[in-house]
Amino acid sequence: MKEYLKHDEWSIIEEGFKPEYNRISESVFSIGNGHMGMRANFEEQYSGDSLQGSYLAGVYYPDKTRVGWWKNGYPEYFAKVINAPNWIGINIEIAGESLDLAHCEVLDFRRELNMKEGYLERSFTARLKSGKEVAVNAKRFVSLPAKDIGAIRYAIKPLNFSDSIEFTPYLDGDVHNEDSNYDEQFWDEISREIPTEDEGYLVSKTKKTGFVVCTGMKFSLTQGGRTVQLNPIPSEKKQYVSHTFTVDCKEGEETVLFKFGCNVTSRDYPEAELTDICKKLLNTYAEKGFGVLLHEQSRAWGMKWATSDIIIKGDVAAQQGIRFNIFQLNQTYTGEDERLNIGPKGFTGEKYGGVTYWDTEAYCLPFYLATHEPHVAKQLVVYRYKHLQKAIENAEKLGFKNGAALYPMVTINGEECHNEWEITFEEIHRNGAIAFAIFDYIRYTGDHEYMVEYGLEVLIAISRFWAQRVNFSEAKQQYVMLGVTGPNEYENNINNNWYTSTLACWTMKYTIESLGYVKSKNEDKYDDLIAKVNFNFEEETTKWLDILEKMYLGEDSKKGIFLQQDNFYDKELIPAAELPAEETPIHEHWSWDRILRSCYIKQADVLQGIYLFEDQFDKETIERNFDFYEPLTVHESSLSPCVHSILAASIGRREKAYEMYVRTSRLDLDDYNNDTDDGLHITSMAGTWMSVIKGFGGMRVQNGEAYFEPFVPGNWEALAFKVYFRGHLLSVMATKEKVAISNQSEEPIRLHLFGARHKIEPNGVVEVDAK
Numbered sequence: 001m002k003e004y005l006k007h008d009e010w011s012i013i014e015e016g017f018k019p020e021y022n023r024i025s026e027s028v029f030s031i032g033n034g035h036m037g038m039r040a041n042f043e044e045q046y047s048g049d050s051l052q053g054s055y056l057a058g059v060y061y062p063d064k065t066r067v068g069w070w071k072n073g074y075p076e077y078f079a080k081v082i083n084a085p086n087w088i089g090i091n092i093e094i095a096g097e098s099l100d101l102a103h104c105e106v107l108d109f110r111r112e113l114n115m116k117e118g119y120l121e122r123s124f125t126a127r128l129k130s131g132k133e134v135a136v137n138a139k140r141f142v143s144l145p146a147k148d149i150g151a152i153r154y155a156i157k158p159l160n161f162s163d164s165i166e167f168t169p170y171l172d173g174d175v176h177n178e179d180s181n182y183d184e185q186f187w188d189e190i191s192r193e194i195p196t197e198d199e200g201y202l203v204s205k206t207k208k209t210g211f212v213v214c215t216g217m218k219f220s221l222t223q224g225g226r227t228v229q230l231n232p233i234p235s236e237k238k239q240y241v242s243h244t245f246t247v248d249c250k251e252g253e254e255t256v257l258f259k260f261g262c263n264v265t266s267r268d269y270p271e272a273e274l275t276d277i278c279k280k281l282l283n284t285y286a287e288k289g290f291g292v293l294l295h296e297q298s299r300a301w302g303m304k305w306a307t308s309d310i311i312i313k314g315d316v317a318a319q320q321g322i323r324f325n326i327f328q329l330n331q332t333y334t335g336e337d338e339r340l341n342i343g344p345k346g347f348t349g350e351k352y353g354g355v356t357y358w359d360t361e362a363y364c365l366p367f368y369l370a371t372h373e374p375h376v377a378k379q380l381v382v383y384r385y386k387h388l389q390k391a392i393e394n395a396e397k398l399g400f401k402n403g404a405a406l407y408p409m410v411t412i413n414g415e416e417c418h419n420e421w422e423i424t425f426e427e428i429h430r431n432g433a434i435a436f437a438i439f440d441y442i443r444y445t446g447d448h449e450y451m452v453e454y455g456l457e458v459l460i461a462i463s464r465f466w467a468q469r470v471n472f473s474e475a476k477q478q479y480v481m482l483g484v485t486g487p488n489e490y491e492n493n494i495n496n497n498w499y500t501s502t503l504a505c506w507t508m509k510y511t512i513e514s515l516g517y518v519k520s521k522n523e524d525k526y527d528d529l530i531a532k533v534n535f536n537f538e539e540e541t542t543k544w545l546d547i548l549e550k551m552y553l554g555e556d557s558k559k560g561i562f563l564q565q566d567n568f569y570d571k572e573l574i575p576a577a578e579l580p581a582e583e584t585p586i587h588e589h590w591s592w593d594r595i596l597r598s599c600y601i602k603q604a605d606v607l608q609g610i611y612l613f614e615d616q617f618d619k620e621t622i623e624r625n626f627d628f629y630e631p632l633t634v635h636e637s638s639l640s641p642c643v644h645s646i647l648a649a650s651i652g653r654r655e656k657a658y659e660m661y662v663r664t665s666r667l668d669l670d671d672y673n674n675d676t677d678d679g680l681h682i683t684s685m686a687g688t689w690m691s692v693i694k695g696f697g698g699m700r701v702q703n704g705e706a707y708f709e710p711f712v713p714g715n716w717e718a719l720a721f722k723v724y725f726r727g728h729l730l731s732v733m734a735t736k737e738k739v740a741i742s743n744q745s746e747e748p749i750r751l752h753l754f755g756a757r758h759k760i761e762p763n764g765v766v767e768v769d770a771k
Contacts, residue, residue, distance in 0.1 A: 002671045007316045010116040012324060012669070017101065017109035017124065019048050023677035026051060028668060029113045030348040030680065031120050031140070034334035035147035036084075036263050037347020040111070040120060043090040043138055043154055048102035051178060051678070055347045055354060056084045057340050058267050059211045060412050065419040066181040073398050078419055079412040081343065081354030082186045085173040085202055085215040085239075087261035088140065090154050093166040097128045099136075104128055115327040116305065117298040118144065125159070133159040143293060144300035147336075148278075149285045150261040151293050157254045165249045169219045169259050170242030173204045179350045192241050193275070194234040199282070200241035201275055212266040214274035218282045219259045221247065228255075260286045267339070304330045307722055307729065308371035310692055314717030321665030322692060325685035329367055332682050335376030341383050342683060349679020355412045356383075358430035359683030361437035362608075363639060367686040369444045370693065370723040378450070381441050384434050385454040390414025392461060398425065400468050403533050405461030407434050422492035426485040428469065432503025435462050436612060439510060443701050446726050448517075452525050456518050459511040460533055466504040467543055470551070478552035486564065488605040489637070490595050494565040496554050499609040505551050506613065508544040515541070560624045562606050571599040575631040585636045585673065601633040603640035611643050614650065615702065623651050630656075638667055642687030642695075649695035649711075657695050658713040664688045693721060697732060701725075707752040708741065710734040711770065725749075740767040 004021060005028070006013040014025055029040030032055075039053040062077035092099035101109075104126040111122045119141040127133045140152040156165065173187055180186070190203040190212065201216045221228045232243035249255050262282045269277050285293060308326050312319040332346035342364050343354035360380060368377040384391075384407065391405035394416045398406065408416035409423050409430055418424045438455040442448055470479040481504065486497035515537070519526040530537070554563030563569070579600075583589045586600060604611065607629055610622055626647055635641050645660035665688045668676045693699050696719055698709030706725050712718060712734050720733045728745040743749050743760040750759050758766045 005669055007320055009316055009319045010114070010323065012113040012115070012320070014111040015109070017106040019102070022049055023051050024671055025111060026053075027348050027676050027678070027680050029111055029120055030328075030346075031113070031118070031142055032331040032347040033142045033144050033147055034332065034336065034340070036142055036150070037331065038088070038142070039348060040113075040122075041086075041088065042101065042122070043088050043140070043152060044092045044136075045098055045100045046102055047100055051349065052083065052086060052175065053347075053349060054084045054086055054088070054175075055081050056213060056263055056265060057081070057337070057347075058412075059084065059206060059213060059265055060209060060354070061184075061186040061206055062208055062417070063177075063181045063184065067419055071421060073425060074421070075415070075417045075419055075424065077417055078181070079353055079355050079410070079415075079417040080177065080179070080350065081347075081412070082206065083175045083177050083350070084213065084263065085171060085187070085204055086175055087150065087171055087215050087217055087263065088152060088259075089168075089170045089172055090152070090257060090259060091168040091170065092156065093168075094128060094132060094134065095130065095163050097130055097132075099126065099128070099134065101126060107133070113327075115323055116301065117294075118301040118327075118331070119294065119297065132161045132163070135159055139294075141294065141297050143285075143297055144304075144331075144334075145296050146281070146285060146293070148262050148264050148281055149293070150263075151285075151290050152259040152261070153256060153290050154259065155254050155256040156249070158249050158251050160251065162251045163249065164246045165255065166244060166246045167221070167257055168242050168244045169200075169217060169257065170240065171200055171202045171215050171217055173202045173215065173239035177350055179353075187239065189239045191275075192236050192239070194236060194241055194243070195279075197230065197232050197234070197243065199279070200234075200243065201278060202239065202241060203275060204239065210266075212271045212274060214262075214264050214278040216262040216275075216278040216282050217259060218286045219243070219257060220286070221245075221258070222256045223247070223249075223253060258286075258290050260290075307724065309722070310689070311718070311720040312716055313719075315715055318662065318665060318716070321662070321669060322688060324669060325665060325688040326371075328680055328682055329364075329685050329689070333364075333368070335368065335372060335379045338379050338382060338386070341380065344681065344683045345679030346682035348682070349677075351678040353410070353412075353417075355410050355417065357410060357683070358433040359639065359686075361433040361440075363642070363683050363690065364686040365437050365440060366444075366694075367689045369441065370725070371689075372724070374445050374447065374724075377441060377445070378447070381437055381450070382454060384437070385458055387411070387414030388458055388461060395465055400465055402464055402468075403461055404464035404468050405431070405458070406465050407431055407462075422485050423489070426483060426493060427489070428465075428484060429486060429497070429500040429503055431462050431465060432500070432507055435459055435507040435510065436503070443704075444725070446704060448521070451514055452518050452522050456511075456514050457529055457533060459507065459514055460529075460535060463508045463511040463544060464540070466508055467540070467547060470501075470504065470547060472550075473552070476552055478550050479547050480552050486605045487603055487608050487639075488564065488601045490598065490600055490602045491565060492596060494567070496552055496563075496566045497605070498554055498562045498564055499605050501551060501553055502609045502613070505548055505553075509548055512541055512544060559628070560621060561628045562609075562625060564601075564606050564629070568599070571597070573599050573632065576600060576634045577631065579634070584634065586634060587636055588674070599632050601629060603633070603635065603637035604643040605629070607647055608643055611647055614647075615700075619651055622647060626651060626653075635660075635663065636673065638664070638673065638681035638684035639687055641667075642684065642691045645691035646695040649691075649698065654711065654713060657691075661688070661691045661695065661713070664691055692719070693723065697721060697734075699723065705751055705757075706730070706749075708732060708739075709754055709771070710739050712736055725751075734770065737770055738767055739770050740765055
């Protein structure tokens, strides 16, 4: 755990230059706007350890799968959102010396991510080998209101000399990914252009996928607030354009370079018009100026925070942690493009390829349901509907028939692109997460029309998969599900994973109920769908009902716990607390063979199922399973602590709930798992939000109404948050003594607070004693 970042309610602050942590900071200080994003790389040259990364949403490359052996069903490629042309570069040279913090004496250094207004700022003083000292202040952002645009204000001040300084703003398309399987370069140059003395453009095309991107820059320079006339020397080479100019700089006087960047892609605009569009956008926004754009950025972030902020009084570290999580979620996905989804690392690194996992449905959907207008969350579930045919094709590759669908573990276009067999073929619980997301979306929003238009078709295809994936065991005289990997990826190729089998049964039951609902609401649509998917109601539902009646779900009736899988009791059950500190995390110290034979659980598995279907279990059942499985859990997945925090809160284990919250909220800020250097854990950040709203806020939805049971953890003074619910904006405020919920909407709402039902009038409030 690394605690080198200063605690602050609204900013992430690094004081002092720590080269050994630079990759971690590059991840932590990342910025984005849903369309593009970048790591916190320096504008000026840096020859130290760094992962240069700039990413464009939806622009990907199918990197050929690299495995030691091939098996039928393996995907041909791993899709990844690739490193895109670098537009932030500004090389600085002072009397022949390059400004490079890896070769300077850094006298002071400060980096700040201002989350309230949405910008990154860095300042430092550097002494070059010649003894010359300069102070630099660099501020940049990618615009929320103008998704194609980014802006930089780069100010440099000589402190002990007057001399000329050479500036070279540039665009560099000769970029690569560190994780490319065969060290491939992913871009071909189409054209480059330097039309004027303050502009430059690169047009690049991805190999194989054929995405075309025009990256442009426009710049100006001021001294004393006045624009300086420049006589730049243009330069270009393959995949690179730049301007170089020299400016006389006086001791103590600040020289400011403004650089505006633009990325437009063939996903959004006609390919033939990309350069013209890029030029028009750059000129329009450069004319507005950096200050105006920053003001618009601040206003746009203010609107985001108005509905998604969580306020924690009395614990600055916790306050910073939750705001950091919310900030990163809001700049990763906006819901404005139905073709996009959420990658586990967002725009902050290369790991996981920036593609979609089951994390979206299981962890991210609740955040967007509660903090945004309904269309944002709807885009996430429609995304899977639009990939249904690909999911059917994925299942066919594995031998499934009759329209059965297996959604991919990893995808960017609906096609499976994950290449580890125990995940690709066996971690099939992802299908259940997608089915549950349909239920969760409709339960929360009341948009039952979604089931008619989209949901039922997906549910039928997933239920067909489950019906074919089980088999009848003559020995047990029950249906079983063999050869799976549950959420606990520290067990592979196991039989009868309780979570997976429970999800399968629930899906088939929910599909049968939904068939009846759609038929009753819109018989014409129902008949059209039945014909479209060639559904034999009698035959297929009879089979599903037989499975539901005879499905084997492992349970120890004496202990009152559900068995994670058939042979879990064969393991040596030693609590994780007894592991030697020098052997943790075990994935860094143990062989995979040893991990697979151990009892240790990477993340919630049985408890994941109890979390989803909490209303089906009494408190005692939840307690027994929590007390058995949590001590065996090593929480080496970023998705683990949040589920445990929510369940701990629900059964009154408030100290454990808080312990797990701290771990998930500051997972990246404190680098708990020693892996923040390759990108942030964006999808687990949604789990952090859930641990506050569902855990400490006690929010649940039942029978179309919202339920709340808030409490304030031990060292906090107060907790406040807002949620959208069925057209209402609700504001919840909790202290040790009181809980108040206000209805900031124009229509009354009925909700439940500590079990009592209340009607809150428009702009009204209900207040009760805390429990």
